[in-house]
Amino acid sequence: MLLISLRLTIAIIIYFLFFQKNYLNPSGAVPRPLFWFLQKNQNGGLKMKRINLRDYYPFYQSDFFVEVADEIALSLKCFKLSENAYRLRTYRQKAYYSLDRGDGIEQEIVFISLSPQEIYERRVTNHELYTAINSLPEKQAKRVYAHFFLGISKTAIAKADGISESAVRESIERGLKNIEKFLKNFR
Structure with missing residues (x-):
């Protein structure tokens, strides 16, 4: 699950930074800058949100705060909400074990120890x-x-x-x- 979280986070950041194809504003007249989604605040700086990476990645043992763009923080929050919804769905449907579970339950059942x-x-x-x-x-x-x-x-x-x-x-x-x-x- 951690690897999926890392991959999704990286994919979201890459999507926002490089693969956003609509560089034109809705009227189509004036081209937007490459990083159009990074909006500026009143002082001319980027709107940034401070997040704790420990909330998103369990391998962090202590708090680690970074500032990211609002859109990236929102994407991370949406992913966390969808992951929690998945956990709740598996709990309600009693789907506790799956083939991608990493605690070795399937291996113990399939693998018979040799004498x-x-x-x-x-x-x-x-x-x-x-x-x-x-x-x-x-x-x-x-x-x-x-x-x-x-x-x-x-x-x-x-x-x-x-x-x-x-x-x-x-x-x-x-x-x-x-x-x-x-x-x-x-x-």
Whole structure:
């Protein structure tokens, strides 16, 4: 939620500063300055409002006051009101848990903790697999590793090596067969 707040604040400021396309006043005759929304007060200075960033960003441990334009302060206030309305809506509808909740509830339900024996078996299996890959010829090992571990497509491997895709495909298939033979002899 904090990241969304930061992104929204930045987006609002960028919108007001750079992407406001209507530089003309309603009559269309006299062009407005680029920062037309920053109105001036009686002394010629900008109308500014003093806000406490601690109210908007929970990671501030102490009060931090800054002065911002009235329009930006209003936008921040509107966002805070909409966020509070969202919280109230989730409370009323008893939608306490969502998939983007950050406290790990979904992970605990989905992730089943492994026993020490299962952890050991996984380590041994990974060690055997890496030993089998290391037993391959250098080109086969690189191609198998690039395709299956790094997720690089066979065409990309072929372009990088300067050979045809069919040669890469055959090399990977031969590498898999050699890994299978090695693992059968290893156990």
